[in-house]
Amino acid sequence: MKKRVVLGFSGGVDSAVSAILLKESGYEVHGLYLDTGSAENIENVIKAANKIEMPINIADVKDRLNDLVCKPFAAAYAAGKTPNPCIVCNPEVKFNALLREADRLCCEHIASGHYARAVNGQLFKGQAQNDQSYLLCRIKKEQLVRLILPLGDYNKEEARKIAREHSLDSADKPASMEICFIPAGDHAAYIENLGIVPKPGRIMFEGRQVGEHDGIHKFTIGQRRHANIAAGERIYVSEINAETGDVIMGRLHDLMSNRLYVNEIKYLTNPPEAESRCSVRIRHSKQSYEAKLIPMRADSGIVIFTEPARAATPGQTAAFYDGDRVIGGGLIEKAYKLDREN
Template identity: 50%
Template sequence: MDKVVLGLSGGVDSAVAAHLLCESGLEVYGLYLDNGLPGADAAREAAASLSVPLTITDSREAMEQYVCTPFAEAYLRGETPNPCILCNPAVKFRALLDEAERIGAKHIATGHYARAENGAIYRGQPENDQSYMLCRLTPDEVNALLLPLAPYKKTEVRALAEELGLPVAHKPDSMDICFIPDGDYAAWIERRGITPPPGDFVLDGKAVGKHRGIHHYTVGQRRHFGVGFGKRVYVSDICPETNEVRLSSDDAAVWRESFRVRGVNWLVPPEGEIVCGVRIRHSRRELPTGTVTPDGDGAIVRFPAPVRAPTPGQTAAFYDGDRLLGGGFIVK
């Protein structure tokens, strides 16, 4: 019987994934990554209910090095990073592979909503596709990967959990940023001893008020400024060099026909320029088609029509139909 190491968080997705893997005839071993916050007890309860052995490993040092520090530094550069995309290849999937090697397991698995087949990753069900989050995985991680929730919608997974009597059937979905449980990333950055100073909101070349620090804002934002401007405005640019948050009263100012990405991770290396689907944020919206021109370790992405707010620090993921080709970080 082949062994598989499953990332078991104590949530409904990973619990149902464990059940499906066991039903498929695999010998399932759970791995919980302890980041220093509550959650291990829920993972133990889920593992016990499924009769799956569980290993708990301390991930705090790796999280700090590969996720938390880069996350905070990106905000100080005026960027808006996605921590899950940072974490997956360097921490979560790396730990799964290490554990698989330790126990002699052939496969690793997670509860992501995407499809993995023959060393390739594909989009999952449109309602809850999470393939975007996997665009920076390494070849070793992809080749070993099983994604048992591929054919399911989230509602179907919850219904199955309830049918199976799993204790996590009605557990709320996990937060977007696991190491910031309250979701207040700006306060988290400040608690690390980093407090970007207030500066100017700039509209049409004129200072029109004071912002609270550039880490509170993202390109395309249109509310929660703490200042009234008498009309709807949008963040069009964040300038750490001048400590300005630039605004526009015209939404067209945040639309772009092209942008550059750095550090592209190609799961399917192109032979040259390609035309493909491009996802610029985790979203259910249909993928716009763009032309991607490799350029050194990055690429230039161009669209036939503008797309809204390609945000520095976020990831652009590339697709050939449903197949994930890779992804890189958007820059100014």
Template identity: 45%
Template sequence: MEPIVLGLSGGVDSAVAATLLQRQGFAVTGLYLDIGLGGSGKEDAAAVADRLGIPLEVADIRAELEREVCAPFAADYQAGRTPLPCARCNPAVKFPALFRLADRIGARYVATGHYARVENGLLKKGMPANDQSYMLARLTRGQLQNIIFPLGNYEKREVRALAKDFGIPVADKPDSMEICFIPDGDYAAWLDRRGFSTPEGNFVDKEGKILARHKGIHHYTLGQGRGLGVSGPHRYYVSAIRPETDEVVLSDGSDLGRDVVHGVQPNWIAIEALTGPMEVTVRLRHSRTEQAAILSPEGDGIRLDMKHPARAPTPGQMAVFYDGDTVVGSAWIAG
């Protein structure tokens, strides 16, 4: 049997992935990634491993997570950007940890319970209802050559049904939706506790008129329309964040559309490099919404000329480019 390393989180997705890999003839070794916050994850992963009769190892990834994800996460908020920690973690922390164990035990492949597909080294969408290709679009061409996503052709409801059929002990465990290192979901409080909060400042309109005071720019993101606490002649939306003056600019939202989106640090997957304009569809946030655009090189980065204006493309988030079901590549949104 061919050995493979699977990220075993203690959740239903990775547990079903482990079972499917076993049925495909792989000798699965589970790896639980410990970030030091406790909870039931490690025990649940151990219960799954015991039920399936597979070895389980534990890797302490706290130092890598702090360096590659948590510190950039805080820096982004201080700079007025809205970070995307999972997209940073996958290529820099999670998959390198899996590959380290794979190298040690002589396994050619690693796997996770993500809803996406890899075909001939190319990253492709999973089933439409729960596709996770967006969050995986910073994986490198080299990494993808040796990754398997067993759930790529399944929907979540099918996976839960399989978990019950397989007798998996975490079949009814709720999905985890929050950022793993902020389990209560309150990222602003997390920043405050770590001394990364930003000072209070002014809400201003486009002409610079002061409308009210705000709690610090790390509480807000471009396009936000809720929780502002500012009354006026219309509903307000965040249309700009100015870290240099600690100002948050509010508008009626009519100025949030962008015909052009700029990106930096492109990561190419389906092509070696972008040498000229290319028609693509693009996701500008973690949703299933795709928009048509012309993707062009721009210095060391990229430019997207949108067929229809994109609403509030947010610095710090990611633009992912698609050719049908295939991920062409990605870039961090700069503005």
């Protein structure tokens, strides 16, 4: 009897190729499309599922997405933080829906088209070119133990090649970098349309005011801004003060941090009981930093970098690794600048 799996299916090249690989491995694959409100997408998804002869169901996740992802995303930006909604959505919306559908259909496994590896209930990096393990660092253990990631040993171009071999319409479509609930990519307008009024304030550089702004939600740490500053070198947003509304500009040195305070840590392995060495990613990129992780409470800790980290940003996620294995991840609450103690 074939093993059965529920695959998160968007109709894009990653999920379509995942379906093909699962079927070639002998699985009975059931697709699940997460409906966030686009009727046009549903038509395309059904067409793509029919092309690969896979049954497809639709789960309405609009309310859950709004409550657990969209509203907190907007509130965090309005508070001067820079959240990553995909890291929240994966465990709370996407894999939650996949598990419910798998239980309903009596399927042993769930699957997604992320470029990472799930092996024996542990999560590992995928191929370096397209590794997406960072986006999965806060999923739940009960989700991970049933998760299959068919693209773990592939890169994007290899996936596209498979899609071409099967004449899939998605084979050469460009990858979307947009947040799914902000299709225009304008997060500031999205926040304002929700009726949230972020704090305006001053733009400061070296203790003096050099301008004004109409909302801290339009800034993020590390962002280059063209301000009226004759500094002789590149200037960046180095700090956002949510209480006063001040946006502090600085030089490259002012972006560097040697410590982080991280909370709401979700561990995919046994939580460390004492100080331990690890590598840390502070955004969705290939760059990682060697560090010590010092646990405090069950879900918080201090990260001390071996070398300073650039543009560590409150609201973003710090993902912890032991080699290729993902230990877990938490939210950056505070980044300590090189020349400051608090």
